[in-house]
Amino acid sequence: MTVIDSPPVEVPVCLELDRQRVRRPEGRERFTISEVVEYTGLSAHTLRWYERIGLMPHVDRSHTGQRRYTCRDLDWLDLVGRLRLTGMPVADMVRYAELVRQGEETFAERERLLSAHRDDVRRRIAELRSTLDVLDYKIDIYADARRASERA
Amino acid sequence: MTVIDSPPVEVPVCLELDRQRVRRPEGRERFTISEVVEYTGLSAHTLRWYERIGLMPHVDRSHTGQRRYTCRDLDWLDLVGRLRLTGMPVADMVRYAELVRQGEETFAERERLLSAHRDDVRRRIAELRSTLDVLDYKIDIYADARRASERA
DNA sequence: CACTTGCCTGGAGTGCACTCCAACTCTTTA
DNA sequence: TAAAGAGTTGGAGTGCACTCCAGGCAAGTG
Structure with a gap:
């Protein structure tokens, strides 16, 4: 419940499905787990x-061992x-996270992975349309x- | 493996995702489980x-107790x-099946149920688009x- | 007549993505 | 200083949608 209200600097937002968009406390650089x-x-x-499960890059800790998330973590x-919203399996996301950790020489494979997922998403959009x-x-x-029956 | 080849009368198809479309053996009226x-x-x-779980209308049986599906069953x-492809929970589908069993006085509720699902599907399409x-x-x-790097 | 194939049942098991629990520490407020 | 509140861990539990298993029956084939 410890919500930090930052002055309205920029307004990057979180896109959680139908939830009202939550402003990211910009200007701060370390967030507690409850803020996240x-x-x-x-x-x-x-x-x-x-x-x-390895889906996060290393999350920093406070001197007492509590998690402190950065803006980069929020971006991630x-x-x-x-x-997740587009149905990518967690295992695939973990794979992608590993590639990111390995650095620039995995760009090509990351591109492949995301492209495959994009195809999947496109296919699913078509599927949803036809069901519509x-x-x-x-x-x-x-x-x-x-x-x-109303007329009757 | 007992695939019944009917003469090419009409070609109603099954829309299983990426599978090649399977022709429904038209002209026949009772299908074994393996045909289905x-x-x-x-x-x-x-x-x-x-x-x-109650997701099927009563499926007919042969004299020896084996299931015999009808064309109506295939339509269903x-x-x-x-x-299912559009992510409706099985519980909701069971609810819909119950309404169908109850007859015409549930038309209004069936309309509501499907409309709600349609809204859901539309929302998901929008979501997928933005992720795209x-x-x-x-x-x-x-x-x-x-x-x-290729140029280099 | 043996064998294979297809189908039957109730109930147990699986994989995924969380979700919760117990027992603990650390910080803040009264 | 006591109590409340936020955070920590490993491991167990949950809900969904299947998926499989053991054991058995019935029909067709060599």
């Missing part, structure tokens, strides 16, 4: 779990959040029936 | 499980497959780096 919970909409459990979590047609058709039938 | 497996791409386990499985932008951006960066 606030910002990302993920639970603290999940944040720690992401770290355990934004990307992870998007990949079926839904429209069904809903129209029910709506027609309703209107008919 | 072939047609839907679902496993026999899953088909039996759908029945257990087409719809279920689409709802991020992916394009990232992939461009990697591609540029690759081209730069």
Whole structure:
């Protein structure tokens, strides 16, 4: 509940699905886990779990051993959040995180990985679209029936 | 493996994701579970499980107790497959199946249920689109780096 | 008649992505 | 100084959607 209100500098936002957009406290550089919970909409459990499975770059610690997230961490979590929303398996995200850790010589493979995912997303959009047609058709039938019974 | 080849009457198809489209054996009216497996791409386990949880209208049986699916069942499985592809939870599909069983007085609620799902699908399409932008951006960066190193 | 194939059942197991628990430490507030 | 609150850990538990297993029955083939 310790929400830090920074002056309205810039307004980078978190894009958690339907949640109202949460302003990132800009100007600060180290965030507690609860601040990151606030910002990302993920639970603290999940944040720690992401770290355990290697989905996070090394998260800094305070002198007492508590996590202190940086802006770069928030950027990374934004990307992870998007990949997650588009259904990329956690294992693939971990793979991508590994590639990032390995440095620039993995650019080509990162490109391949993201391209494959992009194809997947495109395919899924097409799939959703075609289902939308079926839904429209069904809903129209029910709506027609309703209107008919209302007229009766 | 007992695939029934019907003469090419009409060509209604099954829309299982990337699988090649399977022609429905038209002209026949009762299908074994393995034929339905072939047609839907679902496993026999899953088909039996759908029945257990109430996601299927009553499936007919042969005199020896084996399932005999009808064309109506295949139509239903087409719809279920689409709802599934668009991420409708099985519990919601079961709810819809119940409404269908209850008859015409549930038209209004069926309309509501499908409309809600349609909204969901639309929202997800928008979400996927916006992620596509991020992916394009990232992939461009990697591609540029690759081209730069190829020139070097 | 043996064998293979296809299908049946209830119930247990799997994989994924979290989600929670118990027991603890550290910091802040009354 | 006592109590509340935020954070720590490893490991166990949860919910979803299958997925598989053991053991058995029925029909067709050599």
